[in-house]
Amino acid sequence: MNPRLEFYKIKLRARGRDFVTFRDFAVETLGIGKGATDVTVFKKLHQHFIQSLKEDYSKSETLKKRIYIEAKRTINKHYDKRPSLDSGQFTISGVLNGGKFGTDRAVSNNDDEDDSTALGSNKTVASYFFVFIYLPPDHNEGFFIIHSNSKEDNITNVFKYYIENLFKHNPSFHKAKAIEFCPQVFQxxxxxxxxxxxxxxxxxxxxxxxxxxxxxxxxxxxxxxxxxxxxxxxxxxxxxxxxxxxxxxxxxxxxxxxxxxxxxxxxxxxxxxxxxxxxxxxxxxISDNDIVPVVYLKDRITKKNPDGTPDFEELKQFCENIFRDEILPEIRPDLNVTKTN
Incomplete structure (x- = not known):
């Protein structure tokens, strides 16, 4: 296992308009009043993010992957770390469940050869993944960080698919566009x-x-x-x-x-x-302005969970720090935020 982070910008797209904000999306599709505060708008966006994990676009038949939050606390070891909101920063962060489906498998107990169960192709074999999302009500562009455990053990593509469809609403809003990038500090x-x-x-x-x-x-x-x-x-x-x-x-x-x-x-x-x-x-x-090196978590996150995934509390703090000190000043220069040296 070689945990890493990937970074994407989220750009809203609407019919006949070059610039639409997350507030516009919430007002026009989620039933929020035009005079609602930014905090109220953001709370509605968080609710939309969580509730939509039960929609069809939380899984992809093409990728054969799905994301969700396992509701059974006896099964979900990180239920208390499920995605929550910070209305001061307009961020959502926490742990999702996700993985592959579409293959018939068998689950066997290493300590008891008689204890085995068939796992049908409609079952998702899920791991734990950390996400960090920025959805500013006053802007048309957001951002997310997603953690992967390896090239094979990841939900990056299906999460990208989910985010793009999360902000689609016919006929006014087209699918959002998720654009990979790497913060300048890592470049x-x-x-x-x-x-x-x-x-x-x-x-x-x-x-x-x-x-x-x-x-x-x-x-x-x-x-x-x-x-x-x-x-x-x-x-x-x-x-x-x-x-x-x-x-x-x-x-x-x-x-x-x-x-x-x-x-x-x-x-x-x-x-x-x-x-x-x-x-x-x-x-x-060289045609691109940015290079996109893979950001591995080795030597950045010191603690690990028993299954080899990074300690999610430490990872959350790391993402909050780089977001506040490095990423936000880069993607929102209009806020006049200064990078921390």
Whole structure:
């Protein structure tokens, strides 16, 4: 088990309007009065989030995954940590149950071979996952953090599906859009100790070549890839901007037709560095402004539950701290919140 965090922005979308707020959504779809306070609006949004876990979009037949809150306290070891609200910060945080269904399984007692039970394909095999959600009444963009236990043991995609449908209401509101991103503090942490392994430019668009034998399209059968590999293995990733300034104007082609590397279809750099206590190699599409390194919880959360999941109280405090000190100033500069150094 290698617990990690993923980060997403939530953007509301409505028919015929470029900017709609979570307040607008609550007023138009949840029965809140226009004069309601922000706290009242947010409490209604929290109620909507909890109650909708019983709706069909809390599970995905395509992903074969479901999220919910197990109501039986004898089964749900973290029932007291289920998602609750902080109306001062407009955040919801807590532990959900979730996992895969759709496969016939059997459950067997390791200490008693006669104690076994069939587990039908309609049963969800659930784990515990922590979520942290920001839903500001006065804005059109929210945010969530979700914890995963590993690449396989996660509910990220089904939770993203749930959030997108949570703020859909025909005919006025389209599905919300959940956009993956990584807070600048973690991007900086990764770049600080990373080096550039290579920069590559790729394209498939090549013009036909005219020769004495006529027009040849043989180059169209090739995928063109150009790589720049540092001679010095310790070129800092922080220098990628300067490297790109030099490379982007280089050209590929013939005397009659050239293509700048900047205009190639795919521009990517491979970075290597120590992040979250381990050496990681990641590919970053230079066309994007942000890199999205995986944020592992090793050395960030010191306590663990008996099943190997991170201690959820410590994880909640960690998420609250980075939200208040780092993320909120980044995603809501209009609030004039100052980052904590």
């Amino acid at each position: 900086d942490e990764f770049l600080k100790g990373s080096t550039i392994k290579r920069v590559s430019f790729e394209t498939n668009v090549i013009d036909n070549v005219t020769s004495k034998h006529g027009v040849s399209s043989i180059l169209n059968e090739f995928h063109i890839k150009i790589e720049a590999i540092p001679k010095n293995k310790d070129v800092s990733a922080r220098n990628i901007g300067d490297v790109m300034k030099v490379l982007k104007d280089k050209v590929f082609g013939t005397s009659k037709k050239t293509t700048r590397l900047e205009d190639f279809e795919k521009k990517q750099t491979t970075l290597e560095g120590t992040f979250g206590g381990a050496t990681k190699t990641m590919n970053w599409d």
